[in-house]
Amino acid sequence: MFEKATIVKRDVFYSEETMIQLLSLILLACSLFASAQPKRVVTVATGEYPPYTGKQLANDGFVNHIIRLALESQGYQVHFEYLPWKRSFQSTNLGQFDMASYWVCEPEYADSFYCSDEIYKGxxxxxxxxxxxxxxxxxxxxxxxxxxxxxxxxxxxxxxxxxxxxxxxxxxxxxxxxxxxxxxxxxxxxxxxxxxxxxxxxxxxxxxxxxxxxxxxxxxxxxxYTAHVLFPKSREGSLVLKNDFNKGLSQLKRSREWDRQWQRLLNAEFHPDAAIN
The missing domain is CATH 3.40.190.10 (Periplasmic binding protein-like II)
Known part of the structure; x- marks a missing residue:
């Protein structure tokens, strides 16, 4: 009743130019997929210490801007919550925030926090x-x-x-x-x-x-002193976040972007009236 189908096998060959085009399309699709994924929002407890940190400062001040640049380079979004210094430390220790900006890494903090690499010396x-x-x-x-x-x-x-x-x-x-x-x-x-x-x-x-x-x-x-960010051990994922931050910070220093931001600090460009850059 039915004739047996005959399958003819053919070898398909693509030119080098076609292969490059296909590879480019695949990479573009992967890039679009990655960019479409929601970025994790990191909440940072911080306080007012102009020109290093401050709600009214350009870019939230030198230190917080460095934190933002380092984390954004690793695919995070950053939100700063301004609190009295003591409260920001205690709240982060309780796991209410992803990280605390910014502190000296005292030895007694080691039981409660992971400490980032050095942001700056002062x-x-x-x-x-x-x-x-x-x-x-x-x-x-x-x-x-x-x-x-x-x-x-x-x-x-x-x-x-x-x-x-x-x-x-x-x-x-x-x-x-x-x-x-x-x-x-x-x-x-x-x-x-x-x-x-x-x-x-x-x-x-x-x-x-x-x-x-x-x-x-x-x-x-x-x-x-040396300035650092603290990551609470009470919060899951803190070690991964610390490593990602350190990676982003290292990239800023290697690319000389850290140097550019430090010069902005010395030029008083984080003053509230300064242009955001």
Whole structure:
């Protein structure tokens, strides 16, 4: 009833040009598929420390912009949540955020956090009025007779916190750097602790050029530090996220994009009135 079908086998050959076109179409399809996939949104707990971090700063400040660039290069979207510093640290430790920007990697954090590679190196300096210069000092206990203005939630050397708790240093804690510097100008404290870049940004934003001529920094850094991002061990996927961030950060440094952003920092281009770049 039915005739048996005869299958004729033919060898099909494609030219090199056709093969290249087919391969290009396959790669394009893969690229479109990948780009269509939703990117994971990473939530970052952070605080206000101009010009490094800040809601009103261009690009959220130098550090947060570096974080954004590093993660976006690895396919993530980034959202920053601005909180008081102490709360941002504690909330991240509880796993409420993917990461915390930005902190010194203290040894005692190792049980709770993975620490990123170094974002930048910095110095915390002791600023004083030129009319009442500091004597030469070797350790924080040489500053016992001075009243120090410090900011709640900031990291200082462990010896500093220990000395404060034991009442060996006279420290007045306030909520922000502007308040602290105002106290220095009004003779309520003898010195304040701030990085050189942060001090310059604060003077530009909140004070007059005349104010800048009234203070000076100690030649000896109060604290030499490296800045990092913390990833909570309480949150699943933190180790993968840390590795992805480090990869993106390394790419920024190799490509010299990190250097370009650092120069923007030195040029005060993260100031709120600066153009976003």
């Amino acid at each position: 110095n915390l300096l002791a600023y004083f009025r030129k009319t009442t210069p500091l004597p030469k000092w070797e350790n924080i206990y040489d500053l016992k007779k001075f009243r120090i203005g410090a900011t709640l939630g900031y990291e200082y050397v462990p010896e500093f916190h220990k000395a404060v708790e034991q009442g060996e240093l006279d420290v007045l804690m306030v909520t922000d750097d502007k308040h602290s510097l105002n106290m220095l100008f009004n003779d309520r404290v003898d010195l304040v602790l701030l990085s050189d870049v942060a001090m310059q940004a604060l003077l530009i934003k909140a004070f007059t050029p005349e104010h800048a001529t009234l203070i000076h920094a100690s030649d000896k850094p109060f604290l030499a």
